Amino acid sequence: xxxxxxxxxxxxxxxxxxxxxxxxxxxxxxxxxxxxxxxxxxxxxxxxxxxxxxxxxxxxxxxxxxxxxxxxxxxxxxxxxxxxxxxxxxxxxxxxxxxxxxxxxxxxxxxxxxxxxxxxxxxxxxxxxxxxxxxxxxxxxxxxxxxxxxxxxxxxxxxxxxxxxxxxxxxxxxxxxxxxxxxxxxxxxxxxxxxxxxxxxxxxxxxxxxxxxxxxxxxxxxxxxxxxxxxxxxxxxxxxxxxxxxxxxxxxxxxxxxxxxxxxxxxxxxxxxxxxxxxxxxxxxxxxxxxxxxxxxxxxxxxxxxxxxx
Amino acid sequence: xxxxxxxxxxxxxxxxxxxxxxxxxxxxxxxxxxxxxxxxxxxxxxxxxxxxxxxxxxxxxxxxxxxxxxxxxxxxxxxxxxxxxxxxxxxxxxxxxxxxxxxxxxxxxxxxxxxxxxxxxxxxxxxxxxxxxxxxxxxxxxxxxxxxxxxxxxxxxxxxxxxxxxxxxxxxxxxxxxxxxxxxxxxxxxxxxxxxxxxxxxxxxxxxxxxxxxxxxxxxxxxxxxxxxxxxxxxxxxxxxxxxxxxxxxxxxxxxxxxxxxxxxxxxxxxxxxxxxxxxxxxxxxxxxxxxxxxxxxxxxxxxxxxxxxxxxxxxxxxxxxxxxxxxxxxxxxxxxxxxxxxxxxxxxxxxxxxxxxxxxxxxxxxxxxxxxxxxxxxxxxxxxxxxxxxxxx
Numbered sequence: 001x002x003x004x005x006x007x008x009x010x011x012x013x014x015x016x017x018x019x020x021x022x023x024x025x026x027x028x029x030x031x032x033x034x035x036x037x038x039x040x041x042x043x044x045x046x047x048x049x050x051x052x053x054x055x056x057x058x059x060x061x062x063x064x065x066x067x068x069x070x071x072x073x074x075x076x077x078x079x080x081x082x083x084x085x086x087x088x089x090x091x092x093x094x095x096x097x098x099x100x101x102x103x104x105x106x107x108x109x110x111x112x113x114x115x116x117x118x119x120x121x122x123x124x125x126x127x128x129x130x131x132x133x134x135x136x137x138x139x140x141x142x143x144x145x146x147x148x149x150x151x152x153x154x155x156x157x158x159x160x161x162x163x164x165x166x167x168x169x170x171x172x173x174x175x176x177x178x179x180x181x182x183x184x185x186x187x188x189x190x191x192x193x194x195x196x197x198x199x200x201x202x203x204x205x206x207x208x209x210x211x212x213x214x215x216x217x218x219x220x221x222x223x224x225x226x227x228x229x230x231x232x233x234x235x236x237x238x239x240x241x242x243x244x245x246x247x248x249x250x251x252x253x254x255x256x257x258x259x260x261x262x263x264x265x266x267x268x269x270x271x272x273x274x275x276x277x278x279x280x281x282x283x284x285x286x287x288x289x290x291x292x293x294x295x296x297x298x299x300x301x302x303x304x305x306x307x308x309x310x
Numbered sequence: 311x312x313x314x315x316x317x318x319x320x321x322x323x324x325x326x327x328x329x330x331x332x333x334x335x336x337x338x339x340x341x342x343x344x345x346x347x348x349x350x351x352x353x354x355x356x357x358x359x360x361x362x363x364x365x366x367x368x369x370x371x372x373x374x375x376x377x378x379x380x381x382x383x384x385x386x387x388x389x390x391x392x393x394x395x396x397x398x399x400x401x402x403x404x405x406x407x408x409x410x411x412x413x414x415x416x417x418x419x420x421x422x423x424x425x426x427x428x429x430x431x432x433x434x435x436x437x438x439x440x441x442x443x444x445x446x447x448x449x450x451x452x453x454x455x456x457x458x459x460x461x462x463x464x465x466x467x468x469x470x471x472x473x474x475x476x477x478x479x480x481x482x483x484x485x486x487x488x489x490x491x492x493x494x495x496x497x498x499x500x501x502x503x504x505x506x507x508x509x510x511x512x513x514x515x516x517x518x519x520x521x522x523x524x525x526x527x528x529x530x531x532x533x534x535x536x537x538x539x540x541x542x543x544x545x546x547x548x549x550x551x552x553x554x555x556x557x558x559x560x561x562x563x564x565x566x567x568x569x570x571x572x573x574x575x576x577x578x579x580x581x582x583x584x585x586x587x588x589x590x591x592x593x594x595x596x597x598x599x600x601x602x603x604x605x606x607x608x609x610x611x612x613x614x615x616x617x618x619x620x621x622x623x624x625x626x627x628x629x630x631x632x633x634x635x636x637x638x639x640x641x642x643x644x645x646x647x648x649x650x651x652x653x654x655x656x657x658x659x660x661x662x663x664x665x666x667x668x669x670x671x672x673x674x675x676x677x678x679x680x681x682x683x684x685x686x687x688x689x690x691x692x693x694x695x696x697x698x699x700x701x702x703x704x
């Protein structure tokens with residue numbers, strides 16, 4: 001892949017002037033992913049309804065230096081699969097040149113991917129369309145105001161998983177979406193993070209260059225929803241990796257491999273929790289056991305992925 | 311000259327033929343009774359290499375319309391088919407297809423909606439789509455299902471229209487009954503439908519296009535929706551032109567309202583779809599007895615042909631409106647509301663009676679239609695009120 005100097009000079013496809021928050025992880029995720037598409041390749045972008053869509057496509061402006069389509073919340077994968085089918089159908093009709101290469105990518109948040117869009121995604125993956133689906137996972141429904149999703153961490157606060165005398169935040173564990181996608185046995189699946197840009201751009205390049213469906217689950221911290229200040233976004237993403245909260249791995253043609261955290265970089269889960277207001281209640285004395293439970297859960301998931309990567 | 315092949319064919323088979331001949335670039339669909347044969351026949355055309363179409367066998371009707379929207383925005387000619395629960399599942403996407411001004415053609419096999427579940431013909435499904443911005447055509451026969459499906463592409467893709475078109479046929483009665491049907495040759499149909507040149511395709515190659523943008527406060531949303539109404543209101547002349555151009559080729563007349571013996575009729579039944587044939591049989595029987603009965607069949611339901619219909623009904627002493635679905639809580643069924651509004655708008659205070667009939671595929675026998683015409687005579691004589699009533703049920 002290109003080095004960081006070359007990447008810094010590569011054409012941007014999500015340009016400045018959009019209305020995403022300062023420190024938003026989603027825009028970083030999109031820009032890093034699109035760097036992997038190849039500077040000269042024509043790309044059509046699809047997006048689910050969500051922060052990314054409302055903030056980049058307010059009429060009469062578009063922040064996309066690509067063709068762009070938004071349809072609805074739960075169907076970004078189905079919609080981009082239709083665009084890709086049109087590309088094939090128009091080629092078959094002789095209306096697009098046979099040697100013309102166009103890449104297709106759909107972005108959705110965790111709400112639009114883990115939850116309401118899961119069926120549409122599963123269908124498009126199974127049908128084998130040649131596209132990249134990118135979930136920017138910010139762990140909740142941020143566009144509508146920090147409601148819990150199936151990607152929201154166990155014991156996290158959210159506006160529909162409140163903290164009070166009876167409940168310590170979200171009562172359930174996160175859904176393991178990346179493994180669910182891997183179970184579709186598509187050519188390429190990866191979990192990545194905006195805190196590890198080189199790893200992410202490499203995975204994006206693989207995703208775009210793999211014929212057939214490819215999926216990237218990218219951790220994209222949200223300062224508003226996670227309750228930290230915007231300048232810390234990349235640092236929070238790095239802590240997610242170093243505390244095993246967000247393992248980085250890929251499944252390429254069925255072969256699992258992971259980027260392990262170096263022993264000297266390993267940190268306890270508290271270091272990830274402590275910097276975020278959504279976990280503030282876990283530092284009350286009566287909730288110490290919940291932190292221990294979370295530590296056990298991240299250890300368990302990390303070991304589970306590591307086992308699959310052997 | 312067009313070459314004609316006479317077939318014994320079902321409505322579904324004829325719609326599939328029309329789609330094959332229109333040669334869409336993409337067809338994304340999901341199976342549902344009683345539409346499934348359209349998709350099955352089309353899948354066979356794909357397998358046999360008879361079409362260049364990219365066939366996308368999706369995992370739900372919601373994804374079917376979602377993929378159609380993506381494909382149409384991309385610049386493809388697009389078709390699909392559905393029915394009943396499938397159409398209901400598409401509801402959100404129906405508005406998006408029309409709001410994005412995408413000329414998608416969809417066949418709907420008109421079928422009852424749950425609950426209770428029922429797979430047979432009525433208009434409950436399509437009436438739920440009547441306000442979605444789609445042009446909606448109703449076929450009486452397998453032949454007309456074919457004609458409407460051919461015409462649909464030319465209407466939808468007309469540069470002045472650019473709206474999705476639903477071409478509907480009654481579940482089982484028309485989808486599955488085999489009738490004598492005329493298939494025109496592929497070359498004639500291809501020439502009639504013409505090539506599709508999208509205005510703002512995603513896959514343009516030169517300029518970039520943006521579809522499905524965000525229009526929040528500031529009035530843009532309102533303006534776009536106003537333009538959408540203007541578009542469907544202005545589509546009627548283009549629908550007529552497309553229908554008449556097809557009529558000139560195939561020899562079968564086209565009119566938004568198919569008026570049978572209405573000119574001097576005292577008692578007219580307004581009907582959509584397959585029940586029109588039985589209504590005409592009874593009307594003919596009544597005319598033999600000296601009772602002037604007529605049948606006004608609405609073929610173009612959206613945009614609603616309110617002027618044409620008012621003209622057809624103007625001389626009647628009483629009008630019966632046959633509604634094969636209900637609008638629960640409203641004064642009448644959906645067609646009843648439309649027809650009475652058209653009459654009022656034309657200054658015609660003709661007494662009407664709205665009949666809910668044939669729900670869930672209930673038989674529409676000659677007897678129930680005789681009952682309706684009989685009641686219209688009582689209505690004209692002031693012996694009956696204009697309340698909603700039922701035909702063919704306890």
